[in-house]
Amino acid sequence: MRRGATTRRRRRAILATAAALVPAVAPGTARALDFDFTPARVEASLTSDDNVTRAGGSDALRDTIFGVRASKGLLLPVTQRTRAIVQGFLGGEKFQKYDGLSHNFIGAQADIQFRSSGDFGSATYSAFLRTQAEYYQSTLRDGYRHAYGVTVLKPLTDRVTFLGALQQNISDGKSTVFDTQNTALRANFDWSLSTWNTFYFGAEYRKGDFVSTACRTCDPNKTLGLVNTATPNIIEDDAFTDVVRDAYRLKANIIVATLGYNRAFSSGQSLDLSWRRATSSLSQSAVAPATKSDFAYTVNQYSLAYLVRF
Amino acid sequence: MRPFGVLDDPRRRILIQALAAGFFSSAGSAAAQIFGRSPGPLPAGQSIYRVSGTVSVNSQPATLQTRIKPGDTVETAPNGEVVFAVAEEAFLLRGGSRMVIETPPPRSGLVTAMRLVTGKVLSVFGKGRPTRILTATSTIGIRGTGVYAETDPEQTYFCTCYGVADVTATNDPTSKQTVVATHHDNPLYILAKGKEGAAIRKAPFINHTDQELMLIESLVGRTPPFVFPMENYNAPRRDYP
Numbered sequence: 109m110r111r112g113a114t115t116r117r118r119r120r121a122i123l124a125t126a127a128a129l130v131p132a133v134a135p136g137t138a139r140a141l142d143f144d145f146t147p148a149r150v151e152a153s154l155t156s157d158d159n160v161t162r163a164g165g166s167d168a169l170r171d172t173i174f175g176v177r178a179s180k181g182l183l184l185p186v187t188q189r190t191r192a193i194v195q196g197f198l199g200g201e202k203f204q205k206y207d208g209l210s211h212n213f214i215g216a217q218a219d220i221q222f223r224s225s226g227d228f229g230s231a232t233y234s235a236f237l238r239t240q241a242e243y244y245q246s247t248l249r250d251g252y253r254h255a256y257g258v259t260v261l262k263p264l265t266d267r268v269t270f271l272g273a274l275q276q277n278i279s280d281g282k283s284t285v286f287d288t289q290n291t292a293l294r295a296n297f298d299w300s301l302s303t304w305n306t307f308y309f310g311a312e313y314r315k316g317d318f319v320s321t322a323c324r325t326c327d328p329n330k331t332l333g334l335v336n337t338a339t340p341n342i343i344e345d346d347a348f349t350d351v352v353r354d355a356y357r358l359k360a361n362i363i364v365a366t367l368g369y370n371r372a373f374s375s376g377q378s379l380d381l382s383w384r385r386a387t388s389s390l391s392q393s394a395v396a397p398a399t400k401s402d403f404a405y406t407v408n409q410y411s412l413a414y415l416v417r418f
Numbered sequence: 419m420r421p422f423g424v425l426d427d428p429r430r431r432i433l434i435q436a437l438a439a440g441f442f443s444s445a446g447s448a449a450a451q452i453f454g455r456s457p458g459p460l461p462a463g464q465s466i467y468r469v470s471g472t473v474s475v476n477s478q479p480a481t482l483q484t485r486i487k488p489g490d491t492v493e494t495a496p497n498g499e500v501v502f503a504v505a506e507e508a509f510l511l512r513g514g515s516r517m518v519i520e521t522p523p524p525r526s527g528l529v530t531a532m533r534l535v536t537g538k539v540l541s542v543f544g545k546g547r548p549t550r551i552l553t554a555t556s557t558i559g560i561r562g563t564g565v566y567a568e569t570d571p572e573q574t575y576f577c578t579c580y581g582v583a584d585v586t587a588t589n590d591p592t593s594k595q596t597v598v599a600t601h602h603d604n605p606l607y608i609l610a611k612g613k614e615g616a617a618i619r620k621a622p623f624i625n626h627t628d629q630e631l632m633l634i635e636s637l638v639g640r641t642p643p644f645v646f647p648m649e650n651y652n653a654p655r656r657d658y659p
Binding site: 135145147188189191221223224225226228229230232255263264265267268277292294297299300302303312314362375383384386 | 453643
């Protein structure tokens with residue numbers, strides 16, 4: 109189930125790196141071509157995740173994750189009502205217990221945006237394409253993650269802003285078990301209590317592939333059901349070393365709800381507290397002795413992030 | 419037989435009594451306070467679009483019904499904020515501020531004048547309407563402009579969000595600068611005490627947003643000259659992995 113490194117992959121890695129570095133190394137070019145830079149953003153986060161294996165019952169493992177992410181982009185006016193944004197980003201996540209899941213990433217995103225006027229309530233429509241390379245402490249998950257889709261951002265009132273998105277997510281891991289595709293439909297509402305205080309509520313429906321990791325020997329009956337259902341998309345997961353665990357790629361429907369609070373300290377700094385809960389249910393047939401409930405799981409992520417823009 | 423207009427269903431009776439008492443309009447008003455509303459030109463006779471916390475006009479508590487006109491003094495407590503319009507001008511006055519909408523001197527050629535005694539105000543002015551702004555440390559002449567100012571006895575922060583502004587330091591008339599801006603291009607600090615000719619310094623872009631400019635422009639039926647607001651929301655919008 110492993111694929112060797114290919115020239116195609118190396119070329120894509122070079123392209124992703126180059127795209128991420130363009131904003132940093134080419135300010136002179138940007139000025140010459142009438143670009144504007146977007147502010148640099150840096151965020152540091154601490155997340156408690158109660159199910160890093162994305163599995164049910166006793167297979168759910170808890171971990172704490174420290175993350176950093178930095179991004180910088182440039183704005184390219186196309187017409188008065190249309191603009192393009194190209195952004196490079198890089199970062200990493202460090203898992204406290206399951207270090208095989210720790211990883212670094214580098215990537216780029218391009219957006220094309222349209223807004224009909226400067227009216228307060230005018231919506232901003234956007235189409236985007238994002239690609240990133242990911243390098244894990246373990247091997248099988250190494251690869252690429254891509255997303256493309258459309259978004260609409262609209263102030264509903266002077267306190268509430270709506271963000272809707274429809275996007276396709278594609279991951280391309282070293283192991284085909286980690287080659288996944290899913291479609292996500294997302295709605296988010298930002299509710300500003302004042303200039304500095306914003307609550308946000310998000311709901312997302314996701315349909316497609318997901319990977320779940322479960323202990324091989326803990327419950328032989330459950331393992332048999334997982335194997336029967338997921339075959340041939342199974343591999344021994346090298347990110348976990350406590351016991352032998354296998355990763356299974358399955359079809360599922362996932363509902364993600366997010367509740368957050370953002371407290372800005374100035375125009376460029378904020379502290380963000382959020383809770384995200386994901387609930388997954390199998391959308392393919394479960395093969396005996398497994399039942400669909402064997403594949404159901406929930407994830408709770410509590411996150412504290414500090415963000416700075418300059 | 420029941421007389422016409424007498425209801426026997428107690429739920430309908432309560433509903434009609436609630437409607438008569440204006441329950442739903444006050445509930446709507448409370449909802450607007452919590453969830454906001456879509457801004458647009460203010461109806462004739464209304465000056466204030468939004469008021470929160472402690473705000474006074476000429477030392478009287480301000481409500482949505484309070485009229486504001488030239489000559490009035492508007493003041494906000496630290497917890498207060500008021501968004502209002504006077505003629506073709508619109509303002510967002512932040513907490514801990516005091517400003518006077520002045521009546522322009524006769525034959526001055528000015529249409530509007532305002533004095534920001536202390537605090538922070540975002541303002542937009544109609545095209546072709548010469549305006550003078552006085553702050554604790556500066557005198558600013560503008561025309562058809564959006565500006566943001568913060569002032570205290572030591573210094574004034576002044577951002578010409580768009581348009582043209584002639585900025586002069588009050589204590590040093592040799593310190594002056596004309597700013598032509600399209601999108602917050604040249605924010606300034608104007609110092610109370612500075613070297614002669616050097617009381618005006620460059621400043622960063624702080625404490626106001628394009629969304630606020632769009633909001634107050636909409637109260638007087640205009641839109642700002644830019645289409646895309648600068649990004650100011652600073653929350654992570656991470657995807658679920």
